[in-house]
Amino acid sequence: MPQLDPAVFMPQIFWLFVIFGVLYFFITYSAAPKISDVLKKRQDKIAYDLGEAEALQAKAEAARLAYEKSQEEARHNAAVVVLNKREELKAYADAEYQKLSDGLNAKADEAQSRIDAAKEKALGDVRTVATEVCCDIVSHIAGLKLDKKDVSKAIAKKTETIGKGKS
Amino acid sequence: MAGPLDQFIITNTVPLQVAGYDISFTNSAGAMLATLVVIMIFMIGGMRKKALVPGRWQSGVEMCYEFIAKMVGDTAGVDGRKYFPFIFTLFMFILAANLIGMVPWLHPFTFTSHIAVTFAMAFFVFIGVTLIGFATHGFKFLGFFVPHGAPWYLMLILVPIEIISYLSRPISLSVRLFANMVAGHTMLQVFGGFVVSLGALGGVLAAGSVLPFAFIVALTGLELLVACLQAYVFAILTCLYLNDALHMH
Numbered sequence: 366m367p368q369l370d371p372a373v374f375m376p377q378i379f380w381l382f383v384i385f386g387v388l389y390f391f392i393t394y395s396a397a398p399k400i401s402d403v404l405k406k407r408q409d410k411i412a413y414d415l416g417e418a419e420a421l422q423a424k425a426e427a428a429r430l431a432y433e434k435s436q437e438e439a440r441h442n443a444a445v446v447v448l449n450k451r452e453e454l455k456a457y458a459d460a461e462y463q464k465l466s467d468g469l470n471a472k473a474d475e476a477q478s479r480i481d482a483a484k485e486k487a488l489g490d491v492r493t494v495a496t497e498v499c500c501d502i503v504s505h506i507a508g509l510k511l512d513k514k515d516v517s518k519a520i521a522k523k524t525e526t527i528g529k530g531k532s
Numbered sequence: 533m534a535g536p537l538d539q540f541i542i543t544n545t546v547p548l549q550v551a552g553y554d555i556s557f558t559n560s561a562g563a564m565l566a567t568l569v570v571i572m573i574f575m576i577g578g579m580r581k582k583a584l585v586p587g588r589w590q591s592g593v594e595m596c597y598e599f600i601a602k603m604v605g606d607t608a609g610v611d612g613r614k615y616f617p618f619i620f621t622l623f624m625f626i627l628a629a630n631l632i633g634m635v636p637w638l639h640p641f642t643f644t645s646h647i648a649v650t651f652a653m654a655f656f657v658f659i660g661v662t663l664i665g666f667a668t669h670g671f672k673f674l675g676f677f678v679p680h681g682a683p684w685y686l687m688l689i690l691v692p693i694e695i696i697s698y699l700s701r702p703i704s705l706s707v708r709l710f711a712n713m714v715a716g717h718t719m720l721q722v723f724g725g726f727v728v729s730l731g732a733l734g735g736v737l738a739a740g741s742v743l744p745f746a747f748i749v750a751l752t753g754l755e756l757l758v759a760c761l762q763a764y765v766f767a768i769l770t771c772l773y774l775n776d777a778l779h780m781h
Contacts, residue, residue: 366537366540366714367537367538367540367541367542368540368645368646368647368648368710368714369647370542372554373542373558373560373646373648374648375553375554375555376542376544376548376554376555376556376557376558376560376561377542377558377560377561377643377646377648377649377652378648378649378652379553379555380555380557380558380560380561380564380565381564381643381649381652381653382652384561384564384565384567384568385564385621385625385653387568388567388568388571388572388621388624388625389617389618389621391572391575392571392575392617392620392621392624393617393621395575396575396576396579396593397597397616397617397620399575399579399582400575400579400593400594400597401597402582403579403582403583403584403586403590403594404594404597404598406584407584410584
């Protein structure tokens with residue numbers, strides 16, 4: 366085997382140490398720092414991007430919560446407004462109703478009193494007519510001259526009893 | 533025709549002598565230089581853009597880096613990070629050497645098929661790891677050779693065994709890589725020789741040379757696997773030894 370010839374040992378070992386040494390210094394001081402630098406930068410970039418994404422997600426979540434809260438508030442406010450308005454309107458309607466019904470009652474009372482007055486007057490007129498008719502009939506038939514006052518009194522008495530009997 | 537082992541012959545391209553020592557620039561040194569240049573091109577070229585989103589080339593460089601970084605972290609722990617550049621260099625050097633040795637036609641020299649080279653690396657690792665062990669634990673590091681909880685009469689047997697197994701680490705580490713490379717390249721050469729011999733016979737037998745050729749194709753695939761695997765094994769065993777030195781058992 367040519368490998369076992371001692372003459373080949375020395376030159377190979379010498380050049381091995383020289384060239385391996387050069388490669389070692391090249392890798393230690395140039396290649397490896399460059400590679401680890403790139404790897405670290407990439408790692409940092411990924412970590413930074415992930416952090417950013419997380420922050421943005423948190424922000425979005427906060428915005429969503431705020432939106433939901435404001436929506437809830439708005440819904441609540443709307444319910445309160447509707448309730449208040451309904452009560453207000455109910456009170457207004459009640460008041461209006463009261464006013465209207467008072468007015469109508471007053472009108473009805475007035476009308477009633479007018480009716481009563483008219484009825485009274487009409488009854489009075491009927492009595493006068495009845496008294497005159499009565500006087501005329503008596504003077505015509507019996508030739509008697511009756512005192513109008515007595516007749517009117519008698520009629521009033523009679524109508525009262527009739528009214529009483531009827532009622 | 534060249535014999536199957538002739539591919540491992542060292543040829544002096546530039547004879548050189550310093551203070552009586554032969555440090556000739558040989559074909560082996562040439563292969564080492566080629567390995568150095570290939571790794572430098574691979575790394576400088578891959579990292580020239582330093583892109584945030586890497587291309588294929590940069591991904592390749594980063595994958596090598598992360599693969600070894602993960603291996604060092606897993607096997608040698610956090611304390612082992614310091615020695616990452618060395619392990620990374622070792623892995624890339626052996627991997628590139630093995631793979632360059634597999635390039636067909638160019639017929640490059642595979643210096644990892646030389647025991648002098650693999651043993652020099654393994655011995656360097658062994659010495660380094662032992663020094664780290666003593667530097668970390670002082671003389672307590674000798675306790676590494678004493679198994680816990682064994683009775684004293686077993687110690688008489690176990691301690692020498694532990695010491696022998698520790699001392700044989702550079703041998704097993706270097707011979708594993710060396711033998712794998714030699715065996716693979718010799719097999720390729722032998723079957724390549726079959727292709728040529730059968731082809732030279734002519735006629736029907738020449739057609740039969742397809743069989744060893746197909747075998748070479750399959751073997752080349754296997755050898756590529758072995759090339760990567762042996763670089764990995766060398767690196768991970770170095771990590772394990774380092775872990776022993778840093779943390780003992």
